[in-house]
Each structure stands twice: as structure tokens, then as C-alpha cells.
Amino acid sequence: MKLKPQVLTDEDLVGACVARAEAGSSFVDSNLQAERREVTMYYQGKRPLPLREGGSKFVSQDVYESVEAIKAHITEAFAAGSNIVAFRPQGAADVPLAAQGTEYCEHVLFALNDGLEIINGVTHDSALNRVGIAKVYWDRSELTTGETFEAIPIEQAQQLIADPSVRLTAKPKIEQGQDGTTVVSGEFDRVEDTSQTRIEVVPPEEFIVAGRFKDLSRAPYLAHKTRRTLGELVDDGHDPEIVYSIQGAEDDLALDHEKLLREEDTVVTYLDDESADEAGRIVTVHESYIRIDKDGTGTQQLWKVIHVGRTLLDKQKVADHPFVTYAMLPEPHTFWGGNFAARTIQHANTKTTLTRAIIEQAVDATNPRWQVARGGVANPRELIDNRRGGIVNVRDVNTSVAPLPQTPINPFVLQTIGMVDQAREDTTGISRLSQGLDKKALSHQNSAGLVEQLTSNSQVRSKVMARHFAVQFLTKLYLKIYAIGIENDRDRILEIQGSFVEVSPQSWRRRTHVQVKMTLGYDERDQEAQELLTYDKYMKETGGRLYDETKQFHVLSQVLKTKGHKNVQDFLIDPATLQPPQPDPKAAAELAKLQKETEVLDREMVLKEQNAAHKVQVDTFEARLKEAMQAATIDLKVRDADRKDDETANRIDTAQAELELAIHQALNAPAENVKASAIISPNG
Structure with a gap:
């Protein structure tokens, strides 16, 4: 028979939540509760118990020392708010918005909430209880202040009442003033919206998970159970009729073993919570997040269900759950990591036994x-x-x-205690050197660089745990803070890089990319800052055009940020905001004088060049003229020689002609002319 999805009633929804909660609580009770109690008692120094009456009650604090040491390492790395976690820009235009998102999340964590205590609490729970849990949610709250107004004009009263933050507590009284005008008197409450993103560390016994999963985002059921009074539930906006219909004790947290163990030194009994009225009666409220197909669509959706036992107070669909977790010793393929503190119990037992033996031996020797x-x-x-x-x-x-x-006493007892201490260091990864307790390493014979290198090498495992904290906890925490801000928060003014900027979370885009810097601890930050300063010095000497004021400003700004100084503008001035430098009057006068002298020299140079060019032209002309005259002289001489040759030839021709003529005349002349012997030539 083929089954079809069915619509679930509210009773079915609450029943599913109750069943999952019981299954999750049973798993904790059978697998984790005994371990948590044992670790807590060792952390508090209440175990191991004395072996005999009258014996030494010394208890080694190995568990306490190891937990506090790793808490100090992780808290020191992140509590300074040095932007180790930042949103990754999704383009050049997204750089300022990514910076705004990072500063906003850091403001919410460290300014609106106690970030130091949150980090310390989550780390503490993770070390003792495998997983540390924090809850991120939007806390709607108001601050109400009672005020009065007396005999004010009706126009002013209307303006006052129109203010959305003003709520009248009584009907205003309208009267006639002494001057005949209408005045108003009354009482009102001024309501200030103090809603904000709230981050709380969830005690391990109040957190319930059920089902098979590896990632918390895919868990089929999550829940946070808390003790609330019926009056607080009404203040939260739940229906009073439903709230006061809750019957029975419904307070299973009152006798929780882990809670009682933590509070046994400060709380007498759970009877301290008894109330004289019904509004003060305490019940255990489950805020469940269950993946279920309530609407019968065939797909599971995440539902937020608030219920006390099987009494439903509220239900709604949600996009995500509000929990963020951190496992100090993560193990693949499982949600629950290893227990850091439980691994040091064997060292505490061994060291306690050996130390008690030494103490009892000394007591017996003194009083045998x-x-x-x-x-x-x-x-x-x-x-x-x-x-x-x-x-x-x-x-x-x-x-x-x-x-x-x-x-x-066995002479090897002290040596054995030293071996136990070394074994604990190997197990936890926290050495005496990293805590500044190794006198040999801190000797004056060792240089500061050698000590720093030894210390850094001894902190490798604790740095890995810190990086797990950044990746597992802070990145998801920032994403949830960012998403809650987009959905609920109002405009705020934040200080970003020394400048106050108005940010509007509701206009931001969704983000899923968060990057983690690998510089954890002051030694690595100092090293990074020193590398940047060395780069700045090198580029100033050899960079030339590749390294200008803007790039130097960015480098020095990064140095200050790395050292934890966010107010960069208090130390450096952005070159983009600087006006062009004004010239010095004296230097300007000298420059003008130099310019005039340069102009005179330029003119003299131009004149000299013109004279030189003119001289060249004259010389060229004279040379050409001389060549022409020489050519004319030669031509004249050639022509004169030709003329003379022509004249000589002409005379010869003339003489020849005259001779021929004379001969002709002589031959043909009459007799009377015989006496004429020649012809006189006209050429002489």
C-alpha cells in the first residue's frame, strides 16, 4: 500500500517534538552525563577522594590547569577583536560593504554583547563537555520611561502625542489657561526600542540533539530547554489563557544532575525557586527546531515549536536554527568531538596518588x-x-x-611525577614553555628570538584548536549575526578605520563567504607587522615610481590593524584627503628669480643661435658669390681667349681673302693698272 503525505495537527507536531526530545535526553543520560559529572568534579578539585580516613587530601589540579591554559590561549587569540574573521568581498565594488559587514558583526559581538565571556564560556564547555554551544537570536525589548506634561498648548500636545515613541497612560486633561488659551496636561510613557542581536552561551544540559547527523545544519531535531516563570511567558507575548492552563510541575531541569553539581556550592536546594503566586511558578520550556513535513507537501521543512510538555505555545516556519557550536577536539564523521579534560584525569589520578604518598611519608617521618x-x-x-x-x-x-x-620513599617517585607532567603536556599540547613556566628556556643565555621560536613551536596544537574555533564557531556566528541584522536591525553608526560611517543592514546583500586570517596570537601578529615594516623600508629605498604615498599609507595602515589599532586615522592621514602642498613664499621668489634668469639665458641663447644662423647664411652667400665670381672670371677668360682666337682666325681669313683678291685683281686688271702692286687691307 502506497502511503501519501498527510497534514499534521498541532498535537502531532508537539508529540513529534516531545518524542525527539526524550530520545535526545536519553542519549545524553546514558552516554555523556556520567562523563560530564566526573570531569566537572575533577575540574572543581573534588576528585579523587582520599583513600583512607586521616590520609592526605591533596588533589592534583591537572584537569583545572589544562582547561584554564587552553581557555587562555583561545580567548587571548580572539577576544581582542582584531578582525581575524572577515567577510570576503565579492568584487571591487563590494570591498567597503564587506568591511562594513565585518565591523557590524564585531560590534554586535564585542559591544552589544560580552564577547570575551561568550568566547570563554563556549571554550570552557567544549573543554569539559565535548561541545560548546551558543545561541544567536533577535531579542525584542523596550525601555519605558514615565513622563508628564502640564499646561502645554494643544498644538504642542498634538505634536507630542504624534511621536511614535510616546504612549499615553491616561486621558489628557484639557483646561483653559490664564490667558484664555486651551492647555493640556497628562502623563505618558516614552518607549525606546532596545531590541538587538543577543548571544548567549547555552549550558550543555539545556541543549538537546536527536537523530543521526554529522553537521548541525542537517540535524533533524534541536532544542533549547530553559526554566521560565509563567509570568515571563506572558511577557514574551504568549496567550495568558494557554500559559496558565499548564498543569503539573513540568520542571525537569530543577533536578538535573549537571546543574545541581555546578550550583551545589551556591544554591541550597531546588526549593529556593518556590514561588508564592502562580505567575512565579517555574516550568521547563522547550524551544524545539524540528525538520518535519507538517503541511503534507512531501518535503521536510524546519519548524520552530515552543512548548511546555505537550502544551503548544507557538509555532512557525524558520529558515535556520539559532545555534552555533564548537568542538575543541573534532572527530571526523561525528558531531560530538573528544573530551579534552577527560584525557587529563589519568594524569591527575597518578599525580595525586604519588604526591599523597610523599606527603604521608613526610608526616609519618615527622610524627612516627x-x-x-x-x-x-x-x-x-x-x-x-x-x-x-x-x-x-x-x-x-x-x-x-x-x-x-x-x-x-621510592627515589623514583619525583622522577615519575615529572614523567606524568610530560605525558600530560604530550596529551594536551600545552607545555610549560608556552605558559612561561620553563626556567631553562627563559634563561638569559637564550636570545629573545630563540625563546619566541621555542614558544611558537610549543603552541602548535593550541593554535590548531584556535583555528578550529574560528572555522567552526566564529564564521558561522558572524553569518548568523549578519543574517539577523539584515532581517531585523536598524541603521547604526559604526567606526570603521577611524571614520564614523552610517550602515544600513537591511539594505545589505546576502553573504555566505567568510575568511579566517591565520595570524593567531600576538607573536604572529608582531611578526606580520615587522614584515610589513621591512617591506616599507625596502620599497622606500628601491621602489621609485612603484611605491607612492597611497601604497605606503595602505602598508602602514595594515601594520596598525595587525597590532590591534583600528583607529588608523588617529595615526595616519589618508593621502587622498590631503590638499596639494602650498609653495613656500621664499622658495617661490627664488623660483621666480630663477625662472627670469632662465628666460634671459634662453633669449641670449636664441639670439646667439640666430646670429650664428645669420653668419652661416652670410658665409654661405659669400662662398656662393665667390664661386660665382670665380666661375664668371673663368668664363670671361675663356671667352676672351676664344675672342682672340676668333680675331686671329679672322685676320688670317681676311689676309687670305685679300691675298686671293689681290691675285685675282692682278690677273684681271687692265694694263694701266699694272703699277698697282697690292690691295691695302682695311684691317691694317
């Missing part, structure tokens, strides 16, 4: 037992009383009384 011969003491009471200056009557001074022989 005596062996008495039969009848050797006249009155045995005189020997038993052991009074100062008392007299003991003996029959024979030499043989009547003698000290009872005792076995001497």
Missing part, C-alpha cells in the same frame, strides 16, 4: 608510630597524647620504646 614492649610503658595514654613537654614513664629507657621501622 612507636613500638612498645609489653609492659614497657606504665601509662600508654601518656605516649598517645603526644603533648609538648609531656612526660612518658617507661620501665627501660633503652628497650621499652622505639620508633616503628618505615619503608623509605
